[in-house]
Every structure is written in structure tokens, then in C-alpha cells.
Amino acid sequence: MINNNTIFDKFSKDYDAWYKTTMGSFVDKEESNALFSLLTKKSKAKVLDIGCGTGNFTYKLHKLDYQVTGIDISREMLHIAEQKNTTHNIPFHLMNGESLAFDDHTFDAIISVTAFEFMPYPQAIYEEMKRVVKPDGQIIIGTIQKGGSWEQLYTSDICKGTAYESATFKTLEDIVNLDRDHFVEAKECLFLPPTLNEDQYTDTINKEYKSKNVKGGFVCVKFQMNHSSHVK
Secondary structure, eight states, X not given: OXXXXXXXXXTHHHHGGGGGSHHHHHHHHHHHHHHHHHOOOOTTOEEEEETOTTTHHHHHHHHTTOEEXXXXXXXXXXXXXXXXXXXXXXXXXXXXXXXOOSOTTOEEEEEEESOXXXXXXXXXXXXXXXXXXEEEEEEEEEEEBTTSHHHHHHTSGGGTTSGGGGOOOBOHHHXXXXXXXXXXXXXXXXXXXXXSOGGGOSHHHHHHXXXXXXXXXXXXXXXXXXXXXXXX
């Protein structure tokens, strides 16, 4: 069962505005590049977006010609996503990832971006993802990485009273451990910190921080169902 109100409902109206800022736009580009470099399914493939929020990645997938479905636990987030849906005909569903209302082996790929931080039972949700993805399918999880400077921001007093106060951040290793047998690849990104001036959110400065072996603030992890990993 999904609660009538979630902490995400409260912040839904202002959620998309951040993407219009210089910082937000840069972060979105970094996260998108990392995720889409791992998603190798051909166009027309069926993709499920778990924790789709206001549809940021859902619509990007649609523009890439995927047959995408979005789910979220927040009615208000989905309401905003659906308001953008006048010409796209994308199905959005109020649904909890722990109990997906889809048949086994429905999707060619499943993504979840900045959602696992807020999931109390990530392993249970991952097992549901495995159930509904096809035997040759891909699962890609993108998350704010524990130990990075962005996690430090979201656990600071600045974010008290926001949805991030309820987040539990995970390392790359934590995500890989969900299914080491099918782990294929990981991409770290967002190496610069969230404390810079707006005009400093550039590829050049990001590369400078990366060259210092800074931990990426965001990581995407790919699992391939018809792949057997030798990672121990």
C-alpha cells in the first residue's frame, strides 16, 4: 500500500525548478551522460523508470525512442509528470517498487535514478526489478554516492526538513552487492563539489577535480541479466 502523502509530495512543485539553474543543469547533464552511456538497448525497447518523480529521465528515454513507463510513490510528483504528457502518451503509475504490478519478463531494461537513496528495502526492490526484466535485460541504478561531496551536502543542516533527511546513501560497492553475479560496469561522475560559484560548473573544472582522484558524487551501476560476473 502507498501512503496518501509522502515527503516527496511536499517538494514536488519546486523540484523541476532546480534543473533550470546552472548547477542543476550541469548535474543533470552529468547524470544523464553516465546513465545513457550504460543503456545499450536499441530504440523501441521497453524501459521501466522506477522512482520517476516528475518524469525527468522518463521523457529523455521517450525522446530516445524507447517505450517507457514511469512509476513513483508520490501522487504529486506523478501529477506534474502527467501534466507534461499531453502529446507523448507515456504511461505513469502510482506504484511501490517493492511490489511491481507487471508480469515477469516484461521490460528490456529498467532504470532507477536518485531513488534507491530513499528505499528502505533496496534488495527487495532489486529482486522485483529482476523479476520483471527480460532474461537478456539490463538494470541500471544511479545514485548519489556515499562518501562524495554531494552526499555531504545532502546530509548537512542545509537539507534538514527536505526529502534528503530521510535518505540512506550508498557506495558503489553497496549497489554492486545487490547482485554481484550480474554486475557489468559502473560509471562515476560529478567530481566537482556543490560549493562552487554557479559559473564554475563546467566540464573543465569537473575534469580538474577528477584528476585529483576525487570520488564521484554520483554513480551509475549496470547489471546485465545474461552476464555472469567474476567480480568477488
